[in-house]
Amino acid sequence: MAHLLGIDLGTTTTIVARVDESGAPEIIRDWEGEAITPSALCFETATHVVVGREARAMAEDAEHAFLEFKRDMGTGVSHPVFGQRVTPLDLSALLLRKVRTHAEAAHGPVDLAVITIPANFTNAAREATLEAARRAGFAQVHMINEPTAAALAYARGQKQPLDGLYAVFDFGGGTFDVSLVRAKGMSVQVVFTEGVQRLGGKDFDAKLSALVAAKFQAETGDELRAGDCEFSKADAEDLKHRLSSRQAIRLPLRSAKHGRVHVEVTRAEFEAAIAGLVAQAEMACEGVLLRAGLDRRELAGVFLAGGTCRVPSVQAAVRRVFGQEPQLRDPDTAVALGAALYAAHKADPAKLSPAQRRRAAEISFQDIAPHYYGTLSLDDDGVLENSIIISKGEKLPVARTRTYYTVEADQRVLTCEVTQSAIPENDPLMVLRIAEVEMALPAGRPADQAIEVTFAYDLNGIMRAEFRDLGTGQPLVIELRDEGAGRGSLNVAKVTLG
Ligand SMILES: Nc1ncnc2c1ncn2[C@@H]1O[C@H](COP(=O)(O)OP(=O)(O)OP(=O)(O)O)[C@@H](O)[C@H]1O
Ligand SMILES: [Mg+2]
Structure with a gap:
C-alpha cells in the first residue's frame, strides 16, 4: 500500500x-x-x-x-x-x-x-x-x-453525488481564493478562479488589535504600548475566535500604569472594522462570476473552506453574494x-x-491557468504592446507557440519578457513583468528574423517560457522564479528539528 x-x-x-x-x-x-x-x-x-x-x-x-x-x-x-x-x-x-x-x-x-x-x-x-x-x-x-x-x-x-456548477470560497489566515468548479461525482473541473493574495484572518487580527488599542486609549487617555500593557497578536486572534460565537467580550487588560482596565468589544464593532476586508472578498466573488460569464442562479452549491469562514459576517457576505446558504463542513x-x-x-x-x-x-x-501570460512586442505601428500567449482559464497542461519577428537589420539583442496580468491587458504599463532576459543575436542579418516563443504551463501550475531564434535554432529558456527568491540559502538537511 x-x-x-x-x-x-x-x-x-x-x-x-x-x-x-x-x-x-x-x-x-x-x-x-x-x-x-x-x-x-x-x-x-x-x-x-x-x-x-x-x-x-x-x-x-x-x-x-x-x-x-x-x-x-x-x-x-x-x-x-x-x-x-x-x-x-x-x-x-x-x-x-x-x-x-x-x-x-x-x-x-x-x-x-x-x-x-x-x-x-x-x-x-x-x-x-x-x-x-x-x-x-x-x-x-x-x-x-x-x-x-x-x-x-x-x-x-455528499449524500447526493455532485452534479453541476459550484463555488468554493476559501478564506484562510493569509489568502483568499474563490473558484468556480463543475463537478460530477468525483470529477472536478475548474472553470474560473479569482483571489486576493494578501487577505486573510491575519488582517482581521490587525483590525481587532487596533480596535482594542483605541478602546484602551479612550478608557485611559494613554496609548496601548508594549511594556505597559500586553495585548499580543495571539490575544487578538483568540478574541476574534470568541467573537465568532459571542456578541460581546469584556476584556480585562492589565496596565502597569493604570492597573486593571476593562474594555468591551462587540461583534458589531469588530464586523464594522473588517467590513472593508470582507467587501474585497465579496468583490472577488462577483468578479469570478462576471469573468466566467456565469450567473449565480446557475450555482448548485457553495462550499466554504478556511478558518476565516467561521466569522459570521463572512458567512453573511457569502449568502449575499451567491444568494444561497453555503455548506460549512x-x-x-x-x-x-x-x-x-x-x-x-x-x-x-x-x-x-x-x-x-x-x-x-x-x-x-x-x-486551469490562474493568470494571463504574455510577452511584449511591437504592434504594426511600432508601439509596444502586451501580447497574450496563455489566457487565464485555459485548461492545464497547455503549451502555446507564437512567432514574432526582429525589427531592425543587424539587430544584436532581443529583450525576452514574460508578463502576467489578471485581465486581458494590452497596455505594457498595466501588466506585471515577471521575467526579462536579454538574448544575444548574431550580427549581419536583415530584419524580420523569426523568433518562436513557447509558453508551457504544467499541471503543477508552473510555467516555462522558451524564446527560440529560428535562424540559429538557439533557445533561451526562462524558468519563472525570481532570482534569489527561489533558491534559499540554508542547508536544510543539516538542521535538527525539535
Ligand atoms: N472560530 C474562528 N473564528 C474566526 N476566525 C477563525 C476561527 N477559527 C480559525 N479562524 C481563523 O482562520 C485562520 C486560519 O485559517 P486556515 O487554517 O484555513 O488558514 P491557513 O491555511 O493557515 O492560511 P492560508 O490558506 O490563507 O494560507 C486564522 O486567521 C484563524 O484565526
Ligand atoms: Mg489554507
Missing part, C-alpha cells in the same frame, strides 16, 4: 492528511497529537529549529521566530539568523521536513506528497513551494490549488483531505492497494 500525503501548508496553520488502506483520506495528528499545527518555526541555534505550537508560543519574544512566511514565498525576502540568511523557501522546507519525518515515523516512507497552494499564488511562489518540498526530502511531489483540493473533499462527502481540514485524494489520483496505480485503486479511479480532475 502506498503512503500518500496531502499537505495544506497554510499561512497560519499546517494540516496533513493521508490516504488510508481503504482509499479514504484521514488527518494525521502532529507530534503533539493535534490535527492543526501552527506554521511557525523558531531557531534556537543556527542548526536547531523548533517547529509548530512551541515555536508559535516562543514567537512573541524570540528574535529568530518566524510566522506567516508563506506570504513572502517567491518574493526575494530573507532574514538574518545566526550569521546566515534564511528565506521563506528554507522555512517552508524545514516545516515540510518535520511533517515528513513525523509521517514516516508513523507510517513508513512517503511515496508521494501533494502540497496545496493558493489559486492566486505567483509563479515564483509556486516554484519556491515545489523546491521547498524537494528539499524537505519528498521523493515525488505534486501541487494543487487550495480551493480545488477543497472541492475534491466536498465532492467526496470541516473548513479547516477540507484542503488537506482533498490534497490526499489528489495524491491517490496522481500515484502510480501499481503501488496502490485494490481499495485505494478503486477510489483513485473515481477521481478525475482538470485545473
Whole structure:
C-alpha cells in the first residue's frame, strides 16, 4: 500500500492528511497529537529549529521566530539568523521536513506528497513551494490549488453525488481564493478562479488589535504600548475566535500604569472594522462570476473552506453574494483531505492497494491557468504592446507557440519578457513583468528574423517560457522564479528539528 500525503501548508496553520488502506483520506495528528499545527518555526541555534505550537508560543519574544512566511514565498525576502540568511523557501522546507519525518515515523516512507497552494499564488511562489518540498526530502511531489483540493473533499462527502456548477470560497489566515468548479461525482473541473493574495484572518487580527488599542486609549487617555500593557497578536486572534460565537467580550487588560482596565468589544464593532476586508472578498466573488460569464442562479452549491469562514459576517457576505446558504463542513481540514485524494489520483496505480485503486479511479480532475501570460512586442505601428500567449482559464497542461519577428537589420539583442496580468491587458504599463532576459543575436542579418516563443504551463501550475531564434535554432529558456527568491540559502538537511 502506498503512503500518500496531502499537505495544506497554510499561512497560519499546517494540516496533513493521508490516504488510508481503504482509499479514504484521514488527518494525521502532529507530534503533539493535534490535527492543526501552527506554521511557525523558531531557531534556537543556527542548526536547531523548533517547529509548530512551541515555536508559535516562543514567537512573541524570540528574535529568530518566524510566522506567516508563506506570504513572502517567491518574493526575494530573507532574514538574518545566526550569521546566515534564511528565506521563506528554507522555512517552508524545514516545516515540510518535520511533517515528513513525523509521517514516516508513523507510517513508513512517503511515496508521494501533494502540497496545496493558493489559486492566486505567483509563479515564483509556486516554484519556491515545489523546491521547498524537494528539499524537505519528498521523493515525488505534486501541487494543487487550495480551493480545488477543497472541492475534491466536498465532492467526496455528499449524500447526493455532485452534479453541476459550484463555488468554493476559501478564506484562510493569509489568502483568499474563490473558484468556480463543475463537478460530477468525483470529477472536478475548474472553470474560473479569482483571489486576493494578501487577505486573510491575519488582517482581521490587525483590525481587532487596533480596535482594542483605541478602546484602551479612550478608557485611559494613554496609548496601548508594549511594556505597559500586553495585548499580543495571539490575544487578538483568540478574541476574534470568541467573537465568532459571542456578541460581546469584556476584556480585562492589565496596565502597569493604570492597573486593571476593562474594555468591551462587540461583534458589531469588530464586523464594522473588517467590513472593508470582507467587501474585497465579496468583490472577488462577483468578479469570478462576471469573468466566467456565469450567473449565480446557475450555482448548485457553495462550499466554504478556511478558518476565516467561521466569522459570521463572512458567512453573511457569502449568502449575499451567491444568494444561497453555503455548506460549512470541516473548513479547516477540507484542503488537506482533498490534497490526499489528489495524491491517490496522481500515484502510480501499481503501488496502490485494490481499495485505494478503486477510489483513485473515481477521481478525475482538470485545473486551469490562474493568470494571463504574455510577452511584449511591437504592434504594426511600432508601439509596444502586451501580447497574450496563455489566457487565464485555459485548461492545464497547455503549451502555446507564437512567432514574432526582429525589427531592425543587424539587430544584436532581443529583450525576452514574460508578463502576467489578471485581465486581458494590452497596455505594457498595466501588466506585471515577471521575467526579462536579454538574448544575444548574431550580427549581419536583415530584419524580420523569426523568433518562436513557447509558453508551457504544467499541471503543477508552473510555467516555462522558451524564446527560440529560428535562424540559429538557439533557445533561451526562462524558468519563472525570481532570482534569489527561489533558491534559499540554508542547508536544510543539516538542521535538527525539535
Ligand atoms: N472560530 C474562528 N473564528 C474566526 N476566525 C477563525 C476561527 N477559527 C480559525 N479562524 C481563523 O482562520 C485562520 C486560519 O485559517 P486556515 O487554517 O484555513 O488558514 P491557513 O491555511 O493557515 O492560511 P492560508 O490558506 O490563507 O494560507 C486564522 O486567521 C484563524 O484565526
Ligand atoms: Mg489554507
